[in-house]
Structure formats: C-alpha cells, structure tokens
Amino acid sequence: MKKERFVLAFFTGCLISAVSLQAQTGKDSTKVARSYAINEVVVTGTRSETDVRHLPMTVSVVGRPQLEASQQTSVLPVLNSQVPGFFSTSRGVMGYGVATGASGQMSLRGIGGPAQAGLPTTGLLVLIDGHPQYMGLMGHPIADAYQTMMAERVEVLRGPASVLYGSNAMGGVINIVTRKMQEDGIRTNINIGAGSYGSIQTEATNRIRKGRFSSTVTASYNRTDGHRADMAFEQYGGYAKLGYDFTDNWKVWGDVNVTRFNATNPGSVMKPYIDNDQRITRGMTSFALENYYEKTSGALSFFYNWGDHWINDGYQPGGEPLQYRFNSNDQMLGVSWYQSVQLFQGNRLTVGADYFHFGGEAWNQFFDGHRETSANKSLNEVAGYVDFRQDIAAWLTLDAGARVDYHSQTGTEFIPQVGLAFHLPENAEIKAMASKGFRNPTIREMYMFPPQNPDLKPGKFNI
Template identity: 40%
Template sequence: MKANLLILLLLVLPFYWGQAQESDSIQMDLDPVVVTGTRQEMPLRKVAAAVSIVDRTDLERSGELNVLPALVQRIPGFFLNDRGTTGFGVGPNSGGNISIRGISGSPNSRVLVLIDGQPQYMGIFAHPIADSYMASDIERVEVQRGAASLLYGSNAMGGAINLITRKTHRDGWHGNGSIGYGSYGTLLASAHAAYRSGSFFSMVSLNRNQTEGFRKDAADRFANTAFYWKTGYELNETYRISAELQLSDADYFQPGPISAPLLNDRREFLRGRVATSLQNSHGRTSGALLLYHNFGDHRFETGFESKDQNQGVTFYQNLDLLPKQLVTVGVDYKRFGGTAFNESLPPPARMGLGDAHWITETDVYIHVQQSLGERIHLNAGIRQVANSQFGGATLPGFGASWELRPSTIVKASSAKAFRSPSVVDLFLFPVSNDALRPEELWSHELGLVQELLDQKLSLEANLFYSKGSNLIVVNPMETPPRGQNTGSFRNRGVESQLKFAPNKLTEWIVNYCFLDRPANILFAPRHHITSQAYFSFGNITLLPSVQYLVGLTISPDQTLPEVSYAVANLRVSYQITSNIQAYLSGNNLTDTTYEVEQGYPMQGINVISGIQFKL
C-alpha cells in the first residue's frame, strides 16, 4: 500500500507543481531538428519516422554515467534490462539488452546503436556493448523507433539509437565532472574537458564506474574505465574534419541464477573505437565521408576468448537541386568478424573456433524527400545489399508527414529492415549454419502529434505493426540441431507520450506502450508505463521517476507466468554555488522484489550521493 501511494505521489505531484508555477511560462521547442530518419538536418515535423530526442540537458539532469539508462524514462516502447547498481557486462545472461517495441534478441542484435551515424557492434556476435556508451561524450541521442535499415543497414530491425557526440562551441578551456559513492560500494566518477581556439577544437573525458555487487550467494562485481578523445578542425566554411579515439576496459563477474550461483565467472573485455570524418557543405549539397574501426578483446574465466573487429566506410551526399526536394545517395562498406577460442570445450563443440572468419557487405541506397506545398512531406527510398555470404537483399521504404495545422501532424510509414547473419550464426559451434539467410521485418506505423494549452502540452501517439520472418532459430529436437531461418513473429501495439512543460521550473513526461506479441519474447512487457518529472525551487531540484510493467516474460519456459512490478526512483540536487551541485539519488524506493530475467534478482533500495561541478 505504501509503495502504491509513493508511486501515485510521484505521478501527480509534477502536475500540481506546474499549476502553482504557471506565471513563469515558456514554450516548448516544437520544431526540433534531427538527423536520424534522414541524413541531413531537418525539422522533426517533416520526418515521417517516429524519432525521439534526448538532449544534453536531459542527460545531465538524469545523472546517469551511461547513456542507455537515461533513455528508459524518455522513449516510449524502450526497455533496458539492468543487472545491478552500475554496469551491464557481456556474454550469456549479462545485462544491457535493448528492446524497442518488443524487438530485441539474445544476443541483442536487432536494435542498431550508432555513434555519429556509424554502426557500433561486436564483430563476432553482432550486438552492441552497452558499457561503452558514456553520457559525458554525448551531446544528444536520437532514437528512431521502428525499422531503420533503409538509411543504416543491418541490425536496425527494431530501430536505431544514434549517439551524437559533443561539440565545442566556446573558445578557451571549459569542463565538468562528477563523483558519487553509494550502496554496495558503488563508485561513479566522470571528468570532461574541452578546448577551442578559432577553427580548432579538442575534448577528452575519463569515466570510472564500479560496484562490489549486491548478491550474497555469488560474485557480481563490476568495474569499467572508459576514455574518450575527439579533435577536429574547420578547414573552411565548406569542409570540417575530425578524429576520435574511444576505449573501454571492463572487468565483470557473472553471478549466475540463484538456483546455481557462480563464484568465479569472471569476464574481462576491452572495447575500442577509432574514427575519422570529413564533412562538407556546399550550400545546395552536403554530406560526409566516415571511416571507423571498432575492435574488442574478450576473455572469460570459463575459457572463452575472442578478438573481433568491425570496420567500414560510410559515404553519403545530400542533393538539394529541385524546389522542395532533397535526394540522398549513399554507399556503406563494412567488414566484420574475428577469431574465437575455447580450449575448455571438447573437440566436437569447438566447431569454427580458432579460425578467423570475416564477412563483408557493400550497400548502396537512395532516399528522396519531397514537400508538396508547405504541409505535405513525402519520402521514399531503397537500399540494395551485397553480402559476401548470402548474396543480395533489397530494402524499400516510404512515408509521409501531413501538417493538418500548425499544432496537428499526422505521420505514416512502411519500411523493410533486416539483420545479416553474424559470424556466430554462420561459423561457430555445432549449431552454426553457413547457408543462413538474413532475418527480415516489415514495419508499418501511423502516428499523430498534437500540441495543446498554448504549446505547453504535447501529445504523441503511434499505432505500429511489425512482422518478422526468416528469423534464425535452433530447434533442439532436430538431429543434429542447427540454426535455421524458420522463426517468425508479429508485434503490434500502440505507444504514446505526454509531455507537459508549463514553465521553466517544471517538466513532466509520461510514456505508455501496449504490446501484443508472442508469449516467449523476452524483454518485451505487454504494458509499459514510465513517468519522469523535473521541477525546481530555489537551489533545490527534484527528479522523480516511475517505471511500471505488466506482463513481462522473464524466461523462454512458457510454463512460467509473466511478471509485473513497479519501481520508483528520486534524485535530489542542491546548488551549493553556481558551479558546484550536490546530489542524492535513491533507486527502487519501493523496495520492490523483482526479476527481469529468471533467476537474477534485482537489488532493493539503494542510494548514491555525490557532487557535480563545472569549470
């Protein structure tokens, strides 16, 4: 009863606070510019795809060291499975699985993470590494919910999360940092410094997060050190060049399920990224040449080791040649793979291990956006894939945005997406099958955006329907069991967002997603409600949040019931000086007992306190 009252209070309090502060009103940014869903900056109202934005202010308010947890409260239909107070880990039964509209996977390779439009995933298992994405490095996050393969290629079946790195606009030195300590020996520390002089800029950040873990029956410690460096130069008004280096060195203990706890399943992993870009802007034409090289070295106590790479070149050019028309043409080349070892396995189980395996893929695409008058915006495109393993694939997509009036926008889109078979699907272990074809998905959606109350209240609602086919599954009843393109699914539902910002001191955002999906899909709650508020008085700011789930499948075993739970968090900050702020974060204040995956309990009430500073 007390937990329910606390959750109700956190949901309702922002509304009354906003009414009390009505005199200090502001207007929302009703026409933000995005680059996701298109390859050029464009007002969101003209983009047919459903795109959510989490900006630098949102990231700083959240206090999260990692980017992904900051998205949970602000993106409808977005689910992330945690493991502890900090850190996700890698390998079987680790955290960090991302689900958008119920589309995920294990490994999690059906939602694509990008950094400045460059794909980021492990070269052998093809999943993103959640512990690599630090908030200190990111200016804003744009999330395309729904199929995004037309512009971004493989793995963007459920959507694309584009992490846009920070920019330095002010001359001279400036920076910020934070340090916090709390329950279970959890340490969160971050430092960021930037410098600009005329056309030259550079920035560097260092992050450290660690915890002793909360499981008493097993080792679940985690530690990660992340480094990021970026520098660039504006050659002239037309050309800009930049280079980046990113490293993440983590040490993780996988505790195992409570029915069979593990005392020493240690997993060490080093992830790195080197990238460079040359951007151009000639007025009516603009684009970029992007080169990236991702690498990793994973070592498990169980004997598994791997060295992987994912490297490629992306080139695109936007052509604004005809009135109210934008044509984007692009070429993507990628090469991914590596070598895995596990001497602890018996020889029959080592199939493909010890050998280097590589896959190359070259895609070309064209995307046309055309406005009819001032209110109707159409787009259509096609991507052609040439893969060294399975051959070719064709991916069409089209959509429309119609401004019925300045405060009402209707959007519709249909697109095909795919996921190329990974190295592990094709070559590693006895269940692999080198004849596999790509997984495919058709996504359809219809959306409405409505602004009310003199632009203080915005509502967004989307109906979506996704049908997946050729999914790679292993049937254990076959002899011998091998991966086959026999899986399928059908997800449909509705997602909505209400955002209320009556003044500079108050913001309230509520997301709801209803999902009708197959019974055995993990990380896909049938009903998912998140609410987050921000309000400030004097030197004090409060950030309460609630996550409520109904009908979450936590095990492939369909005889086990689905679960439901609610978790409430609260972050309180006090501005000591103009540059120093103290904070106290309380998580799971309802002390809810719950599991996101069968056999892996989550922690109860836990707190972290610390300071943030700016220079």
C-alpha cells in the same frame, strides 16, 4: 532496515562531491536548456540535418542536459526513462557485462533482443555518429561501451531504418552523437560521487574551442561491489575528439574511445553462478571530412571498432570449475560516403554508399595449454542507397528510398521504403510508413555454435 536490502537509487547512499570548474566565463551551448519540441532538428532519419516534422518515422532526442541530470554512466537507463517504446534490462547497481545474465538487452516496440540469457540483441542497431557499433562475431551491441561521457545527444529512431543503415536496423536505431564545443573558450568539469556497496562514480572532461580548432577529452572510472555476492563491476573509460574547420564549409574531425570493464555475473537468485567473470576491452576510432553548403552537405568517413574478450563462464554450486576460458577478438571497419542536395524548392535528395568488413576469432584456451578454435572468419558487406524527400504542400511531405545491400555470405538484399508525414495545426502530426528492415545472420549463428548452418538467410521485418 537491513543493510543487505537492495538500494534502488545509486546515489541515495552518500554523495561525496560534485565539482564543476569553469576556466573561462561565457555562455556554454551544451549547458543551455533545450526544448525538444516537434520541430527538433535531427540527423538520424536522413543523415543530414532535418526537421523531424518532415520525416515519416518517429524520432526521440535525449539531449546533454538530460544525460547530465541522470547521473548515469551508461546511456541505456536514460533512454529507458525518456524514450517511449524503448526497453533495456539491467543487472544491478551499475554495469551490464556480456554473455549469460540477460543484461544489456535492448528492444524498441518489442523488436530487438528478447530478455533471455543467450539471445543477444541483434535486431536493434547502435550507431556512434552514424557508424555501426556491434561485436564482429556475435553481431550484438556491447552495452557498457556506450557511455554518457561521450554523448552530446542521443537520437532514437523507432521503426525499420535499414534503407540508410543496413543490417540489424529492424526495430530501429540508437544514434549517439558525440560531444563538441560550439563557442570559443575552455570548459573543465569534474564530477565525483560515491554510494552504498562500495560504489564510486567519477568523470573529468575538458573541452576547448579556439578559432577553427576544437577538442574534447574526457575520462571516467566507475566501480561497485554490487548488492549481491559475486556482482562486482569495474570500468575505465577514455574519449578524445579533435576537430578543425578549414573553412566555413569544410571541416575535419577524428575521435577515439576506449572502454575497459571487469564484470562478475552472479546468475539468478535461484541458480547462482560462481566465478562467472569477464574482462573486456572495447575500442572505437573514426575520422570524417564534412562539407556544409546552403543547398548541399555530405561527408566521407572511416571508422574502426575492435574488442578483446576473456570470459570465465563459471559454474553453479555443487558443480566443477571449467577447465578452459573463452577468448575472442573481433573487429569491424568501414568506409561511408553520402551527399545530400536540394534540387529544387522543398526537395532533398540523399545518395550514399557503405563498405563494411567485420569478423574475428573465438577460441577456448585450456589449462593444459591447448586451444580449440570455434571461429576464425571475416565477412564483407557493400551497399548503395538513395533517399528522396519532397514537400508536396505546406501540410504534407513525401519520402521514398531504397537500398541495395550485398553480403559476401548471404548475397543481395533489396530494401524499399516509402512514407508520408502530415503537418497539422497546433504542432500535431500524422506519420505513415511502409518499409522493410532486415538483418544478416551473424558469424555466431552460421559458424560458431551447433547447429552450424552457413546457408542461413537474412531475417526480415516489414511494416
């Protein structure tokens, strides 16, 4: 068997070591095997914790045990194998990159992003703890920023979710719920692995809970030379989360995540690229004040995402190297508030509001010193929403909601939703929903690349 043959399983080469250090004995809630039955409690469908049987949409949950067992650095390949209807494209042994190459595309039930180069995913929304995560200029998620090291679980809602989450949630949402320590103690885990093609994968995590204080700190380093020439990938990542419970009903937490990756895209076998290199840094931070009572719960949160991109688009054999490099920096900040309350038996009413500010600058930096700016733009979005859920009988739940979303460029959008969830014997269920998903055009589509059209209107999808 030739060495150059592609190795399908990353760690079939050679596993150096896997070390798990426990600084204190005791039960660790994140290590307990979970049963993802039909009555799984999720937060993505209504923002507050809800039995999935009462939701008119389908939600899949991938828990921490499944993420750890996968030995994957990114959540996407795990979702590929665990979530029906989800599909993502990969590039090689590890890593996705951006721009050309068609890797990191995502779709749910065929909606999201087509698997062709130059057409990024904009119809499927990625969230971290309910906060949108996408590039401010291009409007697409950055696959390499969504690492398993930060995730307690991943909830995937299939179908339009624009009532709660707004633009880009046409095909559904992927909500990464970050890790936390549930019980007093200290847990430290170190994992190191290596395989063919110079591949290394490492992760170190420390989690602490003492009384009302909790913390999670994790770091990772991953690299590979790839199974083809010009296919190298290198990634550094770090995540930290601190929390404090003021009382049994009020708590505050904050977190920060930074990912740096260097990727080389070799192009297709028939049309290979030379020097198609990328150096990208993505960062995220958020802060939240949460309340939990028997009949009401809610949160006020702030988040900020940013990115810095340097890209050499490369050239094909026989061509000439480019005389410039593409640069961009982008940001997205937002404030979100929601409160959910039980008005009477079997009822739940959720009201909320969002404010988003996003944009950035993109330019080509030439070797002779001059630069050509293709975009320097920021936009705003403000929205309010309401969701009403009522158990009509032991076997039927009604859900209805609406969102009014105002975008500073495209104007006002009204998004309605209504659905029924039938609870049948033997854990069977029937769900029916009529809803509208939408996405606003991106800054890239309106201003960056010809044909420029600042009068583009939102795209819509109804089911």
